[in-house]
Amino acid sequence: MHAQWNDRESLVHPTSAPDYMREEQLRTLQLQRLRAITKHTYDNQQLFRERMDERGVKPEDIQSLEDIRKLPFTRKTDLRDTYPYGLFAVPMNEVVRLHASSGTTGKPIVVAYTKEDIEVWNEVMVRTFACAGLHSGDIIQNAYGYGLFTGGLGAHYGAEALGATVIPISGGNSERQIMVMRDFGTTAICATPSYFLHLIEYAEKMGIDWDEIPLRVGVFGAEPWSDEMREYIEGKTGIKAYDIYGLSEIIGPGVGMACEKQQGLHIFEDHFMIEIVHPVTDQPMPDGEEGELIITTLSKKAMPVMRYRTHDITSIIAEPCECGRTIRRINRIARRSDDMFIIRGVNIFPSQIEAALLRIEQTLPHYQIVLTRDGGMDQMEVQVEVTAKTFSDTVRGVEAVHRQLSDAIAHILGIRVKLTLVEPNTIERSMGKAKRVLDQRS
Amino acid sequence: MKLKQLSVFLENKPGRLRELCAVLAENGINIITLSLADTEQFGILRLIVKKHDQAKELLEKNGFVAKLTDVVAVEVMDEPGGLSSILKIEEESGISVEYMYAFTIKSGEKAVLLFRFDDMDKAVDALQKAGLNILGSVELYQRAEG
Numbered sequence: 028m029h030a031q032w033n034d035r036e037s038l039v040h041p042t043s044a045p046d047y048m049r050e051e052q053l054r055t056l057q058l059q060r061l062r063a064i065t066k067h068t069y070d071n072q073q074l075f076r077e078r079m080d081e082r083g084v085k086p087e088d089i090q091s092l093e094d095i096r097k098l099p100f101t102r103k104t105d106l107r108d109t110y111p112y113g114l115f116a117v118p119m120n121e122v123v124r125l126h127a128s129s130g131t132t133g134k135p136i137v138v139a140y141t142k143e144d145i146e147v148w149n150e151v152m153v154r155t156f157a158c159a160g161l162h163s164g165d166i167i168q169n170a171y172g173y174g175l176f177t178g179g180l181g182a183h184y185g186a187e188a189l190g191a192t193v194i195p196i197s198g199g200n201s202e203r204q205i206m207v208m209r210d211f212g213t214t215a216i217c218a219t220p221s222y223f224l225h226l227i228e229y230a231e232k233m234g235i236d237w238d239e240i241p242l243r244v245g246v247f248g249a250e251p252w253s254d255e256m257r258e259y260i261e262g263k264t265g266i267k268a269y270d271i272y273g274l275s276e277i278i279g280p281g282v283g284m285a286c287e288k289q290q291g292l293h294i295f296e297d298h299f300m301i302e303i304v305h306p307v308t309d310q311p312m313p314d315g316e317e318g319e320l321i322i323t324t325l326s327k328k329a330m331p332v333m334r335y336r337t338h339d340i341t342s343i344i345a346e347p348c349e350c351g352r353t354i355r356r357i358n359r360i361a362r363r364s365d366d367m368f369i370i371r372g373v374n375i376f377p378s379q380i381e382a383a384l385l386r387i388e389q390t391l392p393h394y395q396i397v398l399t400r401d402g403g404m405d406q407m408e409v410q411v412e413v414t415a416k417t418f419s420d421t422v423r424g425v426e427a428v429h430r431q432l433s434d435a436i437a438h439i440l441g442i443r444v445k446l447t448l449v450e451p452n453t454i455e456r457s458m459g460k461a462k463r464v465l466d467q468r469s
Numbered sequence: 470m471k472l473k474q475l476s477v478f479l480e481n482k483p484g485r486l487r488e489l490c491a492v493l494a495e496n497g498i499n500i501i502t503l504s505l506a507d508t509e510q511f512g513i514l515r516l517i518v519k520k521h522d523q524a525k526e527l528l529e530k531n532g533f534v535a536k537l538t539d540v541v542a543v544e545v546m547d548e549p550g551g552l553s554s555i556l557k558i559e560e561e562s563g564i565s566v567e568y569m570y571a572f573t574i575k576s577g578e579k580a581v582l583l584f585r586f587d588d589m590d591k592a593v594d595a596l597q598k599a600g601l602n603i604l605g606s607v608e609l610y611q612r613a614e615g
């Protein structure tokens with residue numbers, strides 16, 4: 028069943044052609060676009076122009092891709108400080124759509140698209156779905172929230188552009204999600220991984236067997252998740268779970284996507300230029316080494332974002348992918364530099380706790396990390412819900428589970444933290460993004 | 470002859486046991502006997518109720534983790550030596566007790582001992598051979614109701 032090399036073209040969705048571009052051609056295209064977008068942004072975005080002038084840098088100074096390092100960073104605070112329209116680089120009559128992301132504190136950030144920007148977005152979403160082997164004929168249930176959030180409409184129009192059938196169900200109403208999945212013959216679902224975990228739990232409660240549902244692909248993103256969680260979802264439901272990457276600030280979903288090889292995520296480099304820098308010193312990191320992902324939008328006109336600090340921690344995989352795509356990959360983003368907290372001098376990410384719990388329970392239990400301050404010392408407690416599977420009716424049995432979980436966490440973190448087994452449903456459930464850390468310090 | 474016992478995980482939080490009892494009472498489920506094994510961290514409540522399947526479902530619906538396990542009920546005279554003779558029988562058969570609890574029945578002369586052994590089938594066998602009075606569910610409920 029192996030496709031011949033010269034047959035490959037016929038297997039590739041025509042929109043996906045840039046995924047297979049020759050490397051030097053791709054770099055040439057990137058440089059061309061980088062120079063154009065630098066000029067466009069300099070001419071039309073006041074904040075960028077001021078910062079360039081401060082540094083004495085002119086758009087013409089961009090002669091090679093490495094010259095991108097001469098450009099100033101854009102930070103999330105810049106988007107907030109210029110709320111709502113301060114970073115728009117086209118007249119309002121060219122803006123055809125606005126989205127906004129809810130900041131956890133204070134003002135939201137607003138992003139804008141021209142007609143051409145929307146076309147670029149649709150294109151990268153078609154290429155995203157093609158990475159997951161989806162095509163016309165697939166029925167895609169879009170459980171991302173519709174509205175100001177980019178996830179809903181981004182996936183929606185991308186799926187339509189692909190030629191697939193879209194079910195615009197939006198998030199929430201788990202019972203209906205499962206009923207629709209079964210009755211409409213859904214073959215792919217877009218959701219946050221934590222919401223899909225919730226659906227798995229719900230289907231179990233409803234007594235629905237995953238064999239009754241023709242679902243074969245899950246496109247999961249909008250929050251960091253782990254390979255262990257992917258294996259769990261795949262084992263439980265028999266679907267293939269793909270990691271999608273995107274940020275509203277950049278375009279929405281469709282910045283990057285895992286392919287069937289499941290070895291990192293391809294970045295659609297002809298539209299998004301990536302760098303990795305040290306999160307503290309800002310020094311560029313070599314391929315393969317971890318640091319903060321920096322993204323520059325190469326094609327977006329309404330609101331170009333130059334060297335955006337994503338806070339996402341990853342590394343670039345320079346080696347070519349077995350799938351044949353030539354666009355480079357980044358490793359799965361399981362951590363954000365701002366999710367990190369420090370306990371007894373050790374850097375800790377929620378994803379590490381998750382990996383430890385999955386290793387022991389094989390399924391991801393509901394858990395929460397509670398941070399408190401006790402006499403000037405930060406303390407961390409992991410609360411894990413007991414499940415029918417982990418509950419045995421002897422004290423010794425429950426204590427053994429407690430010890431196993433506690434040991435696995437200590438093994439990964441290198442320090443021992445408090446672990447408490449709690450009753451089911453005592454940890455708040457999430458419909459959208461998972462909230463794993465309850466910070467009670469202060 | 471084994472009995473179904475309902476085990477429930479409880480956090481050591483005030484009021485949980487009362488809430489659990491209220492759920493059962495509101496739904497007309499009578500607790501024949503119960504025993505609480507608790508540690509600093511958590512507790513395990515073990516219950517004998519008539520409608521155990523219904524009780525389990527109810528508790529799960531109300532957010533508890535519940536599990537049905539087999540136990541064996543032995544009726545003995547409520548006098549010294551009753552327990553040790555049973556333990557001796559099991560010890561000789563190489564079976565160990567995971568936990569046990571007891572309650573006296575209404576008439577007052579007899580007591581019922583409830584056991585969880587590591588090997589339940591072997592344990593029941595040994596007790597029967599020794600001529601002990603093992604109670605089935607019907608008999609146990611009759612005794613409990615006097």
Ligand SMILES: [Zn+2]
Nearest residue numbers: 286348350352
């Ligand atoms: Zn690939």
